[in-house]
Amino acid sequence: MIIQEKQQINWQPIIKQFEDVVGKNGVVQRREELLTYECDGLTSYRQRPAVVVLPRTTEQVAEAVKICDRNQIPWVARGAGTGLSGGALPVENCVLIVTALMKKILEIDLENQRVVVQPGVINNWVTQAVSGAGFYYAPDPSSQIVCSIGGNVAENSGGVHCLKYGVTTNHVLGLKLVLPDGSIVDVGSSVPEMPGYDITGLFVGSEGTLGIATEITLRILKTAESICVLLADFTNIEAAGASVSDIIGSGIIPAGMEIMDNLSINAVEDVVATGCYPRDAAAILLVEVDGLEVEVAANKKRIAEICTKNGARSITTANDLETRLKLWKGRKAAFAAAGHMSPDYYVQDGVIPRTQLSFVLQEIENLSQKYGYRIANVFHAGDGNLHPLILYDNSVPGALEKVEELGGDILKLCVKVGGSLSGEHGIGADKKCYMPEMFTEIDLETMQWVRQVFNPKGLANPGKIFPTPRTCGEAANAQSAKQFESVERF
């Protein structure tokens, strides 16, 4: 991989070339305007890009990428900037290609249940565009009202409903790609399993290191006839975990299953005041089931019995949309609420085999005490995807380093019990140094082969996913987030 470091770049002629492609309005170069683009949702890492380019079409993206290729300039793609692993974190002297203006829904084909969008289209818009006809787009990250489909594709985003319906990769049929040499290729189609290698599947989740998707063909699903949300509260978190195992063991696959611990419950009650989650509960379990009315009614009954058997204090159920959204509201606001509980928080995204839940929660509690930081736990319990939120104050010198170390210990724990470093946020800049915990040198070398094919000059999103001696040998390049408090996090 060749990355030119510390080179002297004469930016003015290059900026002129970008302006010729996207117009003056499509190029951001003033220092204060570039501030917005210094970080994504992982705000503890910051780096100002040299210039931001905002294309509107595939051809403009291709031209912008070619300019970078000709001039040997690294570039980073960014959607809405809500990613939580620093996937869209700029590198020094890079061009940031932002897809925010590529927000057209290009085609809606209800009968074939496909929608074609540009990458800047917001996740939630897809569902809004087809919900009138009774369809929806299944992957629903908590940031769905602001995150873009392009970013979802890059990170293979999940959400609270992916237990039954899968994550982004299960819903992407085809892509138009701009490769790092500026060439345009079409992979996949509106039809699955086209002849040839499944480059669509390889690209989804590649975190901007293989190119930019400029048109995305999505599969949409028919909205269920009936949907029900159950909320059960428990006096110990193990009982909530046991209920999850028993529900799965009984043969029911709910659309989603989420657990929040006491600290998270109180955080969201403080902020969004749903009044739904009992503040004295050790844990709440949210379960959504969908299907035919008769099926939902039967499963609801069985799940309530299972929760009661495991010691649930009370069970609330909701079938109507308004109450269901109210029950979900606290869960979807959990990260934001953590931000109100403490000056800063650090979110992790480990995955464990769901049967290890009790053990891992106890270990996380031990780590919390060892390091002296409170940890709020929110997780997609059905698929074992944990989101521990470590609460800290970044103005305390050395706090972030300690917190990152604690986060690293949690990730190592996840891998040790047979899990993964990331369930849905991606490796990005944040977790690349932990990749050797999960993969051997040969595994990583093999993955690098893929990068070598698509991105031989290493210009597309350098320094992400894979550990490098330079970045993992020394302390993380973290700066104070304090001065940018107004930047929203999701």
Next chain:
Amino acid sequence: MIQETKAIAQTLTDILGPAAVRDWENIEVSQQKHISETVSSGTTSTCIVYPNTQSELAQVIACAYQQRWRVLPCGSSSKLSWGGVAKGVDVVISTSRLNRVIEHAVGDLTITVEAGAKLSDIQAILAASGQFIALDPSYPQTATIGGIVATADAGSLRQRYGGVRDMLLGISFVRADGQIAKAGGRVVKNVAGYDLMKLFTGSFGTLGMISQATFRVYPLPEASQTVVLIGIGDAIALATKTLLASALTPTAVDLRSTAVVTNLGLGKGMGLITRFQNITESIKQQSTRLLEVGQTLGLQCSSYTGNDEAELWQKLAEQIWASGQEPEIICKIGMLPTAAVATLTLLDNISHQQGIGLIHAGSGLGLLRFNPENALNCVTKMRSHCQSHSGFLTVLEAPISFKQQLDVWGYSGNALDLMRQIKQQFDPENILSPHRFVAGI
């Protein structure tokens, strides 16, 4: 050539012992047949090697890499002849002795198995825990896990559960240079590293030899019922449209050509065969609702449960896969789902109602079977039709002489260079499954 094969067999015997190597004369006749149908020439001088462990597999491939032997990876060889005709194979490597279950995490709904494990054996193990891998591929009794992944072979259940790519959580494989690599993991949700599972699914052994795979498993449904609607194309199209736009949640929605309906004595016309698998209350209601749709449209309606249902699906599968007296042409097709009925109508017309056709109505993927008479004309016409509806036609099974008359894969996109570069990176000496894949990869 025979001399060389003897030398290869001897080298492999030195590494793995005599029990792991068989020369051509000692290969079972059925397997000889499969290999002959796969390789264009020199088959009679091939030997076959059966590693017992992943590390033995790695040793064999490392040796092949050093010696530049061209390798034909195979499992039980049920689908070995699919796709392009292999060229100049020096050695066949079978995973059939790599058939252990590594881990069945019952509570986590995952299973990790070696590539040579037979799906039918794995399903039996899973069934004891009330679970299954939600795949109903071709040759379900003999198909191995590795072969299913390498050919991306899913069946009717894709309507509810998706394809092989959607269920494969992790993979280990031996690279062309003999190193063992892995990707993914053993948990149901995981985005760490590149998704090489997708890259390997449907790669026909051209990038590495799969040694282990982790699958998502599902609880066995409590009850099952199949509704069969039969009639003229327009009414079947309308019933399909109504079904797919409804809130019903079938696990299989298959359109079948007139010949299939006739052969099974189900009635006269095209068939829409829908399976519901869920809790009893749900399947009863879903079946009733679909039968009402069929009656309203004047279709011939029936429904199947229990042994009758199992027998029906068995016979439907045989229509495509049963080996006949003469070699037949079997193709995989894809098209926009809205073109499905028109596709089967075209098949009926050009095959004089003899063509066997199946299209999964939700995905637009399907299978066609022709007898060799006039098959080239039929395949060409069907391919052009599928391509005009955003799809494709790939020839899976056919005599080598037939395959040599046309482009087997029918890839019509613009990503060939990228695919060639991927192959070049993973297998620079082109020793793995040479020429079996798209564009001679």
